[in-house]
Amino acid sequence: MKKLSILLMTTLLALQTHALEAMNDQDLQAVDGQAGADLALKLSLNQKEENGQYVFDNGDGGVCQDVEFCRLAIALNNRYIKNGQPDSVSGNKLWLVMKGVQGTVHIQKLGLDGVDLSYRSDGGTEKIKAAMQLSFDADKPILIRNLGFTALDFGQDKFATTGGVEAGSSILSDYGYLQVTKYDASNAPKSVYDHGRETGFMGLQMNGNLVLQGKIMMFGCDSSHARC
Template identity: 65%
Template sequence: MKNSLVAVLFSVIASMTYALEPMSDEALKNVEGQAGADLSLKLSLNQKLVTENNVQRYVFDDALCKDAEYCRLALAVNNRYIKDGQASSTDGFKLWLVFKGIQGTLNIQKIGLDGVDLSYKNDSGTDQLKAAMQLSFDPSKPIQIRNFGFDALAFGQDKFTSNATTEGVGTSPADYGYLQVTRYDSSNAPRSAYDHGRETGFMGLKMNGNLAVQGKVMMFGCDGSHQRC
């Protein structure tokens, strides 16, 4: 009984199996349909939601970032080192561009995703129709930017040497240029009590606002018949 049942199942599966065949542009033109979706995205980085005076807002999460060196973004440019106090492109102590205390919330309320037909004239001047994916934006639902930025921008330098082919290794986290912690105090900033306790750096950035975007972006498969392909 079991053998006959398995044989029947295999015969049903085999009868429902079809080979996929490629479709030409002409065949795709004859396919009609409509599909779309509205997408939203909220990105919150190193922040927490608090309520003050019945108003909710995002603020820097001191508990999450109690170790300030782990709430950073660091960039290292290829072949950029310090050797004997001078810039070197071969080897030396690697340099880092460190964004300290990075945080922020971005709320993209709506992005429309649709399938549309794109019409254009090819090189010969005849009309061409292409299936395209369209991204659209609604200006009445702007992108919300809240406390987005960083506390300080600074350069960091490794305490071990590296070169273009071999990456050095430090013995402790403080050996890496992007994990070193230095703060302003009465010795290095005696006349700036406001900065005492803050991380050192030469600039900071914080943005708040709404960004209203209007328009659409189309993406489609392009061939040699389009002037920009």
């Protein structure tokens, strides 16, 4: 134990006596690194996988069983309803609500490498800078599934907001972006598409494969570079 303590103290003293110094482009070019990495990323929001398909997770025990908590809402300044008329000072706050926000984006392959970037300065001198390179493979497209929302609607708070300060409510459902209203779930005539769904005037859902081929280089630069 005593030997371990001495070793740790020696290491700390050695670190304190050697301050880190910034590396310039020439120093970075002299450094040899290992090969890059291929990354695979899957980003999923309010989705579950059933029989190889992604669906909205609003079933029993699902993350969106309470649909009011799977939304994205925007409230603009000075947008209220007061006595049935628009008002810019006080009243019931208005919300633009995207209901049933969901989606899965699967990036099958994202290459990450360190490369040397060659360019000419404004004076015509050829220079080399160290850069980070992101690359995409057309044989491994980005898979987009159910990306979007089920309905777009306006919500109105059930309580008034005065002078920019909320009068407040102890019931969350009094907020316009959390109120749940649905179309009649009965088998009435006309289209049955909206029966039992949340009310709204527009929905958006994207499914497809995004094919990208190419590379993106990121690097630090100064006034000697034409793009800086």
